[in-house]
Amino acid sequence: xxxxxxxxxxxKLIYLLKxxxxxxxxxxxxxxxxxxxxxxxxxxxxSIGQNGISNNELAEKLNVTKQATSKIIKELEEINMVxxxxxxxxxxxxxxxxxxxxxxxxxxxxxxxxxxxxQYKKLVGAKNxxxxxxxxxxxxxxxxxxxxxxx
Numbered sequence: 001x002x003x004x005x006x007x008x009x010x011x012k013l014i015y016l017l018k019x020x021x022x023x024x025x026x027x028x029x030x031x032x033x034x035x036x037x038x039x040x041x042x043x044x045x046x047s048i049g050q051n052g053i054s055n056n057e058l059a060e061k062l063n064v065t066k067q068a069t070s071k072i073i074k075e076l077e078e079i080n081m082v083x084x085x086x087x088x089x090x091x092x093x094x095x096x097x098x099x100x101x102x103x104x105x106x107x108x109x110x111x112x113x114x115x116x117x118x119q120y121k122k123l124v125g126a127k128n129x130x131x132x133x134x135x136x137x138x139x140x141x142x143x144x145x146x147x148x149x150x151x
Contacts, residue, residue: 024116029042030042036079044076046109047061048097052097053096056093081098117129
């Protein structure tokens with residue numbers, strides 16, 4: 001169904017939500033404790049997880065090139081958030097882990113995100129929030145299948 005109501009254009013809503021999320025990330029997450037940490041680091045940093053991950057797995061998970069993740073990992077290593085170590089299973093591979101500072105920051109970010117999600121649930125209701133997440137996952141999956149991006 002086509003609509004003349006420009007407030008309901010998907011592309012506009014996603015653009016606005018991204019702008020507001022970027023602003024929230026900058027204010028709540030990125031500049032608080034680590035001035036060298038920026039919103040471009042966030043998806044890579046949070047995808048490392050507490051068990052570690054290889055750069056190849058990380059690039060695949062984020063649907064970006066290995067070079068793109070390598071650049072951000074180098075920046076995260078420079079601000080002492082991430083460390084690399086040789087893989088015990090494959091000497092050609094390196095596993096990325098959080099440093100102690102990185103682990104603390106990971107926990108801080110998780111807490112902030114959980115609080116934001118709770119605010120969303122209060123705003124729209126838990127069931128609607130879960131439906132919205134399911135819809136976003138389906139839209140991402142649709143675009144992943146259509147995408148020419150590596151991954």
